[in-house]
Every structure is written in structure tokens, then in C-alpha cells.
Amino acid sequence: MPEPLPVFRRALSESWRSLLGWSVGIAAALLLYLPLFPSIGGNGQMQQMLETLPPELVKTLGYEQIGTGAGYAQGTFFGLIGFLLLTIAATAWGSAAIAGAEETGKLELALAHGAGRVQYALESALAILVRLVWLGGVGALLVIALDGPSKLGLDPGNVLAASAALVGLTMLSGAFALAVGALTGRRSFATAAGAGVAVLGYVTNAIANQVEDAQWLRSVSPYAWAYRENPIADGADWAGLGLLWGVSALLVAVAALALRRRDITG
Amino acid sequence: MTTPAIRTAELRKRFGSRTAVHDLELVVEPGTVFGLIGPNGAGKTTTLRMLLDIIRPTSGTARVLGVDPRAGGAALRRRIGFIPGELRLEGRVKGRALLRHYAGISGPVEPGTIDSLAERLGLDLSRPVRSLSKGNKQKLGLVQAFMHRPELLVLDEPTSGLDPLVQREFLTMVREARDNGQTVLLSSHVLSEIQQAADAVAVLSQGRVVAKGPVASLRLAGIRRIRAGLTRTTEQAVSVGLSRLGVDDLDVHTVGDVVRVTATIGGDIDGVVKELARHQIVDLAVEEPDLEESVLSLYGDSRENPTPRVTDAERADRA
Numbered sequence: 001m002p003e004p005l006p007v008f009r010r011a012l013s014e015s016w017r018s019l020l021g022w023s024v025g026i027a028a029a030l031l032l033y034l035p036l037f038p039s040i041g042g043n044g045q046m047q048q049m050l051e052t053l054p055p056e057l058v059k060t061l062g063y064e065q066i067g068t069g070a071g072y073a074q075g076t077f078f079g080l081i082g083f084l085l086l087t088i089a090a091t092a093w094g095s096a097a098i099a100g101a102e103e104t105g106k107l108e109l110a111l112a113h114g115a116g117r118v119q120y121a122l123e124s125a126l127a128i129l130v131r132l133v134w135l136g137g138v139g140a141l142l143v144i145a146l147d148g149p150s151k152l153g154l155d156p157g158n159v160l161a162a163s164a165a166l167v168g169l170t171m172l173s174g175a176f177a178l179a180v181g182a183l184t185g186r187r188s189f190a191t192a193a194g195a196g197v198a199v200l201g202y203v204t205n206a207i208a209n210q211v212e213d214a215q216w217l218r219s220v221s222p223y224a225w226a227y228r229e230n231p232i233a234d235g236a237d238w239a240g241l242g243l244l245w246g247v248s249a250l251l252v253a254v255a256a257l258a259l260r261r262r263d264i265t266g
Numbered sequence: 267m268t269t270p271a272i273r274t275a276e277l278r279k280r281f282g283s284r285t286a287v288h289d290l291e292l293v294v295e296p297g298t299v300f301g302l303i304g305p306n307g308a309g310k311t312t313t314l315r316m317l318l319d320i321i322r323p324t325s326g327t328a329r330v331l332g333v334d335p336r337a338g339g340a341a342l343r344r345r346i347g348f349i350p351g352e353l354r355l356e357g358r359v360k361g362r363a364l365l366r367h368y369a370g371i372s373g374p375v376e377p378g379t380i381d382s383l384a385e386r387l388g389l390d391l392s393r394p395v396r397s398l399s400k401g402n403k404q405k406l407g408l409v410q411a412f413m414h415r416p417e418l419l420v421l422d423e424p425t426s427g428l429d430p431l432v433q434r435e436f437l438t439m440v441r442e443a444r445d446n447g448q449t450v451l452l453s454s455h456v457l458s459e460i461q462q463a464a465d466a467v468a469v470l471s472q473g474r475v476v477a478k479g480p481v482a483s484l485r486l487a488g489i490r491r492i493r494a495g496l497t498r499t500t501e502q503a504v505s506v507g508l509s510r511l512g513v514d515d516l517d518v519h520t521v522g523d524v525v526r527v528t529a530t531i532g533g534d535i536d537g538v539v540k541e542l543a544r545h546q547i548v549d550l551a552v553e554e555p556d557l558e559e560s561v562l563s564l565y566g567d568s569r570e571n572p573t574p575r576v577t578d579a580e581r582a583d584r585a
Contacts, residue, residue: 003370010367014359105354109410112318113371114344263321 011127069152091194094177168244301464
């Protein structure tokens with residue numbers, strides 16, 4: 001009888017090298033940034049320097065809290081480099097999974113062999129999720145490991161909460177890329193969608209940070225759903241996590257239904 | 267009566283305003299090899315992809331192994347082996363791992379089958395698929411289609427890129443599959459391949475079946491193009507001799523001291539070869555014309571089918 005999760009297993013076995021690469025990238029970013037905190041963030045120099053910058057810029061970057069360990073970890077990793085790296089990875093995986101497979105003929109063969117279409121979409125989504133959770137886990141473990149030496153003073157539970165937000169936020173990009181790929185069969189559209197939702201989320205959040213009248217933008221920004229309650233300092237924001245994971249799940253369902261309906265043209 | 271392996275009724279597929287397949291009626295009996303031939307763009311690939319539920323018909327019905335392809339879902343497709351018309355294999359994955367992946371989806375593959383198929387075709391399974399030549403990728407395509415001994419094989423241009431020796435091995439595999447009781451639906455734009463392998467054929471042109479029946483009944487072997495170089499003779503002598511035999515498109519001219527002849531032969535080739543043999547032959551080539559030409563010349567003017575003039579008009583419409 002057919003073996004379980006063939007699509008999922010193929011996705012992982014074909015991307016372990018890239019997963020390793022992303023893990024190294026995350027580790028490098030964390031090892032570069034976090035140990036600098038005692039010298040530039042913690043001793044007030046950074047705060048002084050930031051006071052010389054235009055406040056709009058500081059708010060856009062989310063650096064108001066950069067003088068605290070939590071603010072520093074958020075401003076450098078969870079809100080910036082980690083967000084960037086995981087978004088790129090999630091979008092690449094999400095657009096490759098269906099649209100990319102269709103354009104390369106891989107999807108046609110897998111379906112002809114008897115992979116169900118819904119099955120294909122769900123297993124692809126699972127493969128994206130597992131890889132993002134891995135990257136989020138690598139990030140969280142390293143932050144916790146570097147917490148002491150870097151004198152950040154973080155609560156490990158909050159680090160996990162921030163990682164869950166990061167993974168949920170980037171999964172949303174991946175799921176959006178997957179869904180647009182399933183709807184259109186075009187990898188370029190899927191990539192634009194995944195990256196676009198991340199950029200828009202970031203930009204709307206940045207505008208909301210600066211403009212009092214634009215606070216409402218936070219309610220449509222996935223970036224704000226992830227970080228507006230500051231999970232790295234205050235712990236898990238279950239409402240925000242629920243939104244991120246709920247919308248992601250919805251997008252995966254859209255991907256599965258879209259793929260089921262459509263001609264595979266490749 | 268047994269259920270046909272494939273039966274389509276008024277099967278039609280439109281892509282936007284273009285109709286790729288018109289009201290297709292096909293019946294493929296189980297345990298036979300059925301050839302689908304036609305020039306490129308005739309609708310062969312579209313038809314086969316509809317049978318696999320990769321694309322869905324605009325209207326009409328199809329039954330594959332007695333089941334609607336869409337309703338049959340994954341369980342039906344596990345009973346089918348398929349080579350897409352444009353086989354693309356990429357990536358670092360090695361041949362063997364890729365086959366194991368597809369075996370994992372399709373169901374059990376008897377131990378040793380993959381290796382014996384690979385050996386027959388001369389395929390190295392330890393190389394990454396992206397490093398394989400087109401021919402070797404095609405071999406991998408053959409292995410993935412045959413390995414789980416599916417009840418039905420749907421093969422879209424399966425020999426493209428294969429060298430002649432491997433093509434012959436492939437034809438043997440097709441015959442063995444039929445002897446095992448498997449059904450084979452084979453598409454090609456190469457006439458000889460279908461003639462050697464198939465029990466029955468349908469000729470597709472511009473999305474329509476323009477002829478079908480047992481291979482022998484279709485006069486497909488009838489048309490040949492001949493090219494020869496003759497010496498120690500004259501244009502005059504050659505022309506007179508050949509015109510008497512009723513060849514078409516006769517062209518005779520002299521290049522140096524060689525008389526060059528080209529002609530199309532609609533009937534028996536015996537007389538033509540004997541006529542040529544009366545002269546000194548420098549070179550001789552007898553070849554099949556391309557399929558589009560022979561399909562149109564053989565079936566274009568039959569009454570129940572579109573005439574060549576209609577075909578030309580349709581082309582003009584499109585242009």
C-alpha cells in the first residue's frame with residue numbers, strides 16, 4: 001500500500017541542504033548581534049545614539065526599546081533579521097511547493113502516480129510548517145543559549161512565545177504563496193504574494209507606529225498581529241497568535257480547494 | 267462483453283476560444299495496445315491528460331478502467347502508469363530515490379523490478395536526475411511508468427529522445443505488458459512506432475479523430491518518399507520509366523553525371539525499386555513522409571471527415 005506522506009517526505013529530503021543553510025544564516029545573525037548587546041545596547045550608548053536619530057526612523061525600525069534586552073532581541077532578530085530570513089525561506093518554499101512543482105512538471109507526475117490534489121497541498125503546507133518550526137526552534141534555542149553571556153535577561157518562555165509569533169507570521173507568507181501558487185500555477189505570482197504580504201504587513205505596522213490616526217492599520221497588519229503585544233517582554237499574545245495561525249490555516253485550505261478545482265497546465 | 271479499458275464519449279476540451287479536442291470517441295479494449303497518432307498539436311497530449319485527470323474535460327465523458335477519472339481520484343491513478351509528453355526531471359535527487367518516491371505514491375513495486383527495468387534500458391540509477399541526458403531522463407520516465415505493473419499504461423510520446431536500440435527494447439516492453447494482460451495507450455507522431463506496437467489506432471488531426479481501426483486497415487504503410495541517385499542513364503529514361511508506375515511529385519534532374527530522382531509513392535513499392543534497379547544506383551533512400559502530410563493525404567479527403575480545404579480554411583482563420 002502507499003506509504004504515508006510521500007509529498008511531505010520528498011519536500012524535506014530535497015531541501016535539507018537549504019534548511020541547513022537557513023539555519024546557519026540564523027545562527028550567524030544571532031551570534032553576530034546578541035553578544036554585542038552588553039557593549040552597545042546595555043550601556044546606554046545605543047540609547048544615546050538613537051536619541052540623535054529622527055524619532056520617526058527609530059519608530060519605524062521598532063528601536064524604541066533597544067536599550068532593554070527584550071527590546072534588543074526584538075529589534076535585531078525577531079522583528080528584523082529573523083523576520084527577513086524566515087519570510088524569504090517561507091515564500092520560496094511556498095511558491096515552489098505547488099506553482100514551482102507545476103512549472104517543472106513535478107506536480108503532473110506526482111498526481112499521475114496517485115497523490116491526491118488536496119493531499120498534495122496539505123502535505124506541502126505541512127512541509128513548509130515543519131521547516132519554519134525548525135528554523136524558529138533553532139532561533140529560540142540560540143537566543144536562550146546566548147541570553148546569559150549577552151546579558152539580555154530574557155524569560156525563556158517569552159523567547160518561545162516570540163518565536164511562535166515569528167513562525168506564525170512567516171508561515172502566513174508561506175501559506176499565502178502556496179495559495180496563490182495553487183490558484184494561478186505561476187511561481188512568480190506566488191513569490192510576489194508571499195513577499196508582498198510580508199512587506200505590506202511591515203510597512204503598515206511602521207506607519208501605525210508613527211501616525212496616531214493610523215493605529216487601525218495594526219488590525220490589518222500580520223506583523224502587528226505578531227508583535228504588537230510585545231511577546232518577547234510580556235509573553236504570548238494568544239489573540240495575535242490565533243489570528244496568524246488561523247489566517248494561515250485558512251490560506252492552506254484555499255490552496256487545497258483551488259488545486260482540486262483547476263487544470264494542471266504546467 | 268468486457269468493460270473497455272478506456273471509453274470516451276463526446277469528449278471535448280477548450281482552452282479559452284481554442285478547442286483542443288473535439289467530441290472525441292475512443293474505445294480501447296483491455297489487453298490491447300492502442301496507438302494515438304497525429305501531428306504535433308493534434309490534441310494527443312490534451313486527450314491523455316484528461317484521462318489522467320490532470321486537466322478536466324469541458325464536456326463529454328470519459329471512463330478509465332470503468333471509472334470517471336475525476337471520481338476515481340488517486341485510487342484510480344495508482345492503477346495507471348503515465349509518461350507525460352514533455353517529461354521534465356530536475357533536481358539533485360538520484361534516479362533511484364526518485365523512483366522510490368513515486369513507488370511510495372503508486373503502491374507496491376516488486377523487489378528487483380526497478381533494477382531489471384533500468385538494466386534493460388541501460389540506465390544508471392545512481393546519478394542525480396538533473397545530470398541525465400534527455401534520453402536517460404526518458405528512460406527514467408519509462409521505468410516509473412512500468413515499475414508498478416499498472417493495469418493501464420498511458421504513454422505520451424514515450425520514445426522521444428531514445429536511441430533506436432532502446433526504442434526497440436521499449437517496443438518489447440510494450441508487447442510484454444500486453445501479454446501480461448496490461449492495456450497500453452500510446453501516443454506518437456512517429457508512424458512506424460505505432461505500426462510496430464499497436465493493435466488498433468486512432469488518427470488525430472486538429473483535435474478530431476480522422477480515422478480509426480485496426481492498424482492494418484489504415485493503409486498507413488502505403489505512402490513513401492523516395493530519393494535516389496542514378497548514373498549511366500538519362501533524365502528521359504528515368505522519367506518515362508517511373509511515370510508509367512504512377513508515382514506522385516516526380517522530380518528528375520541531373521547533377522554532374524548523376525540523375526537525381528525524388529518521388530512520392532502511394533502504392534506498391536516493388537515496381538518502383540525494380541524500375542530503379544535497371545539503372546546504376548549511387549544512393550537510395552526510402553522514407554516515410556512526416557505524419558501530418560500522410561494523415562492529410564490519406565484521410566483529409568474522405569467524406570465523413572474534414573477535407574483538406576476545410577483544414578486550410580481553419581488554418582487561415584487562425585492566422
